Amino acid sequence: MTEDTIPTAVDTIVRGWYVVTMNPDRDVIRDGAVAIRDGEIVAVGPRSQITAAYTAAQTIGDDHHVVTPGMVNSHIHVTGEPLTRGYVPDDTPFEENVFVWLCQLYAAYTAPEERLSGQLAAAEMLRSGTTTFLEAGTIRFLDEVIDGLTEIGIRGRVGPWVWDLPPEPDVYRQNTDEAIERLRSSLASHRDGLVQTWSILVGHTTASDPLWRAARDLADEYGTGMSFHMSPAESDPDGFVAEFGHRPMIHLAELGVLRDDVAITHCVRVDDREVAIMGEAGVSVAHCPTTALKVSYGVTQVGKMPEMVQAGVNVAIGTDGNNASNYSDLMRATYLVAGLFKDARTDPQMFPAEKAYEMATLGGAKAMGAEADIGSLEVGKRADVVLHDTDRPEWRPLLNVANQLVWSADGRGVDTVLVDGRVVVDNGHLTTLDEERMWAEAQVAGEAITARSGLPDKAKWPVL
Amino acid sequence: MADSPYPELKKRHTMAHTGRPWTDHKPPSAAPVWAAVEGLARYHSLVAALELDVFDVLADVGPAEVTPLATKLDVDEANLGALLDALVVQGFLEQIRDVYDLNDTARRYLCSEGAATMVDLIPVAPGPAENWTRLADTVRNGRPATPVDGDGVDPAEFYVPLVEGTFTTIHRAATRADLRIGYSRLRAPKVLDLGAGGAPWSIAILEGCPDATAVVNDWPGVLTVAEAKTAAHGVSERVQFRPGDYHEIEIEPGAYDIVVLGHVCRTEGPRAAALVARAFGALKPGGRLILADYFADNGRKLNPHAVIMGLTMAASTVEGGPLTARGVHSWLHEAGFEAIRMIEPIGFQFAYVATRPGAVDS
Numbered sequence: 001m002t003e004d005t006i007p008t009a010v011d012t013i014v015r016g017w018y019v020v021t022m023n024p025d026r027d028v029i030r031d032g033a034v035a036i037r038d039g040e041i042v043a044v045g046p047r048s049q050i051t052a053a054y055t056a057a058q059t060i061g062d063d064h065h066v067v068t069p070g071m072v073n074s075h076i077h078v079t080g081e082p083l084t085r086g087y088v089p090d091d092t093p094f095e096e097n098v099f100v101w102l103c104q105l106y107a108a109y110t111a112p113e114e115r116l117s118g119q120l121a122a123a124e125m126l127r128s129g130t131t132t133f134l135e136a137g138t139i140r141f142l143d144e145v146i147d148g149l150t151e152i153g154i155r156g157r158v159g160p161w162v163w164d165l166p167p168e169p170d171v172y173r174q175n176t177d178e179a180i181e182r183l184r185s186s187l188a189s190h191r192d193g194l195v196q197t198w199s200i201l202v203g204h205t206t207a208s209d210p211l212w213r214a215a216r217d218l219a220d221e222y223g224t225g226m227s228f229h230m231s232p233a234e235s236d237p238d239g240f241v242a243e244f245g246h247r248p249m250i251h252l253a254e255l256g257v258l259r260d261d262v263a264i265t266h267c268v269r270v271d272d273r274e275v276a277i278m279g280e281a282g283v284s285v286a287h288c289p290t291t292a293l294k295v296s297y298g299v300t301q302v303g304k305m306p307e308m309v310q311a312g313v314n315v316a317i318g319t320d321g322n323n324a325s326n327y328s329d330l331m332r333a334t335y336l337v338a339g340l341f342k343d344a345r346t347d348p349q350m351f352p353a354e355k356a357y358e359m360a361t362l363g364g365a366k367a368m369g370a371e372a373d374i375g376s377l378e379v380g381k382r383a384d385v386v387l388h389d390t391d392r393p394e395w396r397p398l399l400n401v402a403n404q405l406v407w408s409a410d411g412r413g414v415d416t417v418l419v420d421g422r423v424v425v426d427n428g429h430l431t432t433l434d435e436e437r438m439w440a441e442a443q444v445a446g447e448a449i450t451a452r453s454g455l456p457d458k459a460k461w462p463v464l
Numbered sequence: 465m466a467d468s469p470y471p472e473l474k475k476r477h478t479m480a481h482t483g484r485p486w487t488d489h490k491p492p493s494a495a496p497v498w499a500a501v502e503g504l505a506r507y508h509s510l511v512a513a514l515e516l517d518v519f520d521v522l523a524d525v526g527p528a529e530v531t532p533l534a535t536k537l538d539v540d541e542a543n544l545g546a547l548l549d550a551l552v553v554q555g556f557l558e559q560i561r562d563v564y565d566l567n568d569t570a571r572r573y574l575c576s577e578g579a580a581t582m583v584d585l586i587p588v589a590p591g592p593a594e595n596w597t598r599l600a601d602t603v604r605n606g607r608p609a610t611p612v613d614g615d616g617v618d619p620a621e622f623y624v625p626l627v628e629g630t631f632t633t634i635h636r637a638a639t640r641a642d643l644r645i646g647y648s649r650l651r652a653p654k655v656l657d658l659g660a661g662g663a664p665w666s667i668a669i670l671e672g673c674p675d676a677t678a679v680v681n682d683w684p685g686v687l688t689v690a691e692a693k694t695a696a697h698g699v700s701e702r703v704q705f706r707p708g709d710y711h712e713i714e715i716e717p718g719a720y721d722i723v724v725l726g727h728v729c730r731t732e733g734p735r736a737a738a739l740v741a742r743a744f745g746a747l748k749p750g751g752r753l754i755l756a757d758y759f760a761d762n763g764r765k766l767n768p769h770a771v772i773m774g775l776t777m778a779a780s781t782v783e784g785g786p787l788t789a790r791g792v793h794s795w796l797h798e799a800g801f802e803a804i805r806m807i808e809p810i811g812f813q814f815a816y817v818a819t820r821p822g823a824v825d826s
Contacts, residue, residue: 104761104766107762107763108762108790168763168765168766169763170763447802447803447804447805448793448797448804450805450806451789451793451796451804451805451806451816452762452789452790452793452794453762453789454759454760454761454762454767454788454789454790454806455789455806456806456807456808456814457644457805457806457807458808459644462642462643462644462645462646462649463644463645463646463805464645464646464649
């Protein structure tokens with residue numbers, strides 16, 4: 001570059017003390033910058049070079065910011081739970097947790113409440129540095145939720161509640177044809193924009209074989225990936241063994257469901273043969289450590305996430321629903337991912353901070369089939385960028401940025417967030433919505449939903 | 465698991481329950497039909513055992529074979545054996561070889577001195593037996609032929625034994641509710657108990673708050689039970705009895721810290737909303753309503769206890785029927801209440817607690 005080179009106009013230049021690129025070499029650029037035009041990253045490099053080569057309509061970031069890619073939450077329920085966060089007692093076993101408490105609470109939501117719920121979940125994710133999410137396929141009012149998510153400006157893939165076996169709750173009851181049609185119509189709509197639909201089933205033991213096959217075919221037809229829950233507890237393997245004589249991954253492989261575009265949530269109770277099948281198929285797993293801990297899945301005792309990684313499974317991270325983990329801050333979940341297996345295997349080399357952060361960014365992107373677009377700060381990718389404020393006690397002194405991101409910091413230090421080049425969080429607050437109004441509306445809606453759900457308040461401390 | 469609000473639901477969610485619809489042609493089990501057919505026998509075997517003092521005598525003499533037990537009870541030995549076996553298979557007694565003994569359920573609920581005795585409740589809980597035999601007519605006609613609350617019927621005739629029978633259970637629930645809502649922390653609270661029956665809620669609150677006072681309402685004949693119960697619990701000096709129809713009696717506006725609607729709304733039908741609004745008007749700002757009853761889930765199929773209670777009300781009352789959580793919530797919300805929540809002080813007993821907006825009057 002010569003002195004008389006005319007700088008190229010871009011929309012935004014993001015500057016930082018460190019730029020954590022997550023590129024193939026995992027370069028961390030001290031005094032770095034990122035140039036963004038039309039929502040796309042056009043340059044990443046030393047600040048001096050970027051500012052010399054580009055002139056920007058706006059410049060964001062300063063010497064106290066660490067710049068990272070937006071994180072990718074590979075499993076979250078944005079409806080049903082955010083507005084009933086914490087209502088489910090923390091001493092309920094898995095089946096009661098899901099089928100007695102959660103299903104009834106989900107069923108009590110109205111369309112405006114689901115829309116608000118999605119926005120609350122998105123607000124929590126964005127403000128803690130998550131810019132993209134894969135939803136759990138448990139939305140009832142899809143159009144309203146997508147509208148709300150689009151308004152707030154997050155990137156995501158979502159799906160309607162699809163199953164064909166459970167008879168209750170009434171509002172989710174579907175026969176096989178209805179379930180397939182529900183999935184097909186959702187995939188046919190919402191093909192554009194930041195929030196699009198995916199081929200997602202509730203999973204577990206709630207789908208018939210024809211529905212599994214249809215979901216697979218629809219994923220192929222519409223060019224999406226596929227996602228579902230499986231084997232957080234023994235009830236799923238037990239159910240498959242009772243019905244088919246073998247465990248879930250074997251059955252799903254036989255059905256042709258498992259491929260490298262499949263993201264399976266939980267997978268705590270899988271055996272070695274299943275791990276091998278998953279690795280061979282190249283599936284992704286959404287590991288939800290917070291849920292495993294709270295709902296006592298036994299992940300530290302029987303989880304095989306290290307073996308999955310060795311077998312070639314892409315393990316990503318999810319925060320799940322707000323009654324199973326109670327928060328949607330992926331940084332806190334990443335901390336657990338880095339730590340759980342260190343302790344479980346008494347092996348400090350399990351999931352180093354660098355690997356854990358890779359799972360939270362590139363791993364999530366791969367799980368969503370979006371590794372060409374997001375997950376790192378590289379030229380040609382979409383500009384999903386997070387600026388962490390290091391003028392905070394947990395960030396100082398900053399001597400090892402990966403350790404700091406995973407072991408010291410959490411989402412509270414997130415200062416600015418860009419999704420697709422648009423600033424959606426500034427100085428720690430949303431730019432797209434009135435936060436104060438959302439907090440108030442969430443409180444009113446949460447109290448109404450729980451009160452009319454018919455489920456009792458099990459809080460053990462007296463409320464005076 | 466027993467703490468689950470809908471324990472039955474867990475058995476019904478998976479493909480193991482539904483079967484694979486495209487391959488599973490097994491006929492359904494007849495178990496639900498037989499359960500219904502046996503229902504009468506199950507209930508009356510329990511009632512007979514209570515009437516014969518089977519549980520209390522076993523508590524007194526300890527494990528026993530049928531022969532000495534028949535002698536002690538002065539009953540036919542063969543028929544007692546049949547009854548005892550029926551109690552065993554229902555889970556009310558233990559049996560080891562030929563020796564019968566109380567189990568934990570019987571000790572707690574079926575003995576007169578049990579910690580949570582239901583001995584007086586069991587005979588009266590389903591309502592008049594003859595109304596069940598005429599249920600088809602009631603469904604046809606939209607009202608029972610002999611409602612317990614019909615015109616010209618003395619309310620005391622049905623409700624006195626009912627409120628006497630339910631007192632122990634509801635009083636225990638009301639006492640335990642303090643652990644959820646902390647009414648004993650209030651200073652000199654004023655309580656209004658509408659349709660109080662034996663006043664189990666007022667008595668529990670008065671026992672929990674030594675400086676509390678209560679206005680206790682019910683029909684004149686029923687109020688005699690409240691007078692006796694409050695006297696027995698040593699709180700009658702702090703109670704003003706106010707007989708009459710709770711839709712019509714005079715109520716001081718904005719005067720009470722707690723209003724209780726204990727197991728009355730399910731008899732009211734559409735008039736319950738007005739009753740809830742009356743309760744709202746009676747409360748001070750910051751005061752709380754306790755609305756105890758049996759609330760069916762919104763789909764009216766997951767909580768059999770509350771659903772059957774709804775049918776029980778339809779079988780024997782003019783306006784009564786099932787309550788759903790969504791319906792009760794709408795009454796509370798429309799009346800102006802906030803901080804609406806449902807608590808479960810003890811198993812099978814639920815109560816909505818809702819606050820009238822405004823500052824708490826300290």
